[in-house]
Amino acid sequence: MHAATKIVIITERSILDDVADLLEAHGATGYTYTSAGGKGSRGKRRIDRVPQVAGILENVKIEAIVPDHDVAERITEAVVEAYFDNYSGITYVEPVEILRPAKFRV
Amino acid sequence: MHAATKIVIITERSILDDVADLLEAHGATGYTYTSAGGKGSRGKRRIDRVPQVAGILENVKIEAIVPDHDVAERITEAVVEAYFDNYSGITYVEPVEILRPAKFRV
Amino acid sequence: MHAATKIVIITERSILDDVADLLEAHGATGYTYTSAGGKGSRGKRRIDRVPQVAGILENVKIEAIVPDHDVAERITEAVVEAYFDNYSGITYVEPVEILRPAKFRV
Numbered sequence: 001m002h003a004a005t006k007i008v009i010i011t012e013r014s015i016l017d018d019v020a021d022l023l024e025a026h027g028a029t030g031y032t033y034t035s036a037g038g039k040g041s042r043g044k045r046r047i048d049r050v051p052q053v054a055g056i057l058e059n060v061k062i063e064a065i066v067p068d069h070d071v072a073e074r075i076t077e078a079v080v081e082a083y084f085d086n087y088s089g090i091t092y093v094e095p096v097e098i099l100r101p102a103k104f105r106v
Numbered sequence: 107m108h109a110a111t112k113i114v115i116i117t118e119r120s121i122l123d124d125v126a127d128l129l130e131a132h133g134a135t136g137y138t139y140t141s142a143g144g145k146g147s148r149g150k151r152r153i154d155r156v157p158q159v160a161g162i163l164e165n166v167k168i169e170a171i172v173p174d175h176d177v178a179e180r181i182t183e184a185v186v187e188a189y190f191d192n193y194s195g196i197t198y199v200e201p202v203e204i205l206r207p208a209k210f211r212v
Numbered sequence: 213m214h215a216a217t218k219i220v221i222i223t224e225r226s227i228l229d230d231v232a233d234l235l236e237a238h239g240a241t242g243y244t245y246t247s248a249g250g251k252g253s254r255g256k257r258r259i260d261r262v263p264q265v266a267g268i269l270e271n272v273k274i275e276a277i278v279p280d281h282d283v284a285e286r287i288t289e290a291v292v293e294a295y296f297d298n299y300s301g302i303t304y305v306e307p308v309e310i311l312r313p314a315k316f317r318v
Binding site: 001006033097 | 114140141142143145146163165167179182197198
């Protein structure tokens, strides 16, 4: 298998489309998101534990895989710069292994 | 802690049970899934960003942990071969550490 | 980027708040959770594949990032000791990289 990097961004649902556009602008060929809840400890950008109505959670966990670690790092920096002054969120990367790197390249 | 491997499969909800059976047939002792949305860029097997109705997403992210990396790799190859000609999806593996390997062996 | 450790706990929804309190008591500055389904193979603590009603799943996948691997390991041990005799669940850790370790320290 081939080493690659997964970018994870957990933030407010309202900016899902913007983050998706940012990912694609940096060369990610796709992304996955799941609905998420949780709590952070970052002053006014706190993610509050939200009441659940029919399973709807107010945050999203967005994931994308890119073949190059440098690209992943640049995306995390771009997300922090573009959104995390005004929206709650965290971002990090994880090592993964993939079968076909070509699927993840533009 | 003990090194192990997590297999991740993101695909269409309609084949969740089939993928679960494939995981068990390869020796996985359990699996977890979450509802997911997203977008891929693979021609006609594109995962379209779906409209959300009451938090229901049309894809699933399926995860299973196996103690042996070779088993994980074989499972990803089997998933690609069995499903990804006809269903959209991606699969990858991640390194994890577990406390009790016996829980994850048949 | 800076090495850190993600703790993952997949367990019954009914103890989400208790696990969140345990995480915070051990110094985690936040956590994220998603609704999850799945199946385990651990005798009477089996996680059964649940029928889905409007996307509601009966388990939760809880994730938290801590800068120190030792803290992550202690949290997994504490979770196993406190809950997994009486509730179904698994826990494991994953290596991640973060931009700003200070965000993840108390």
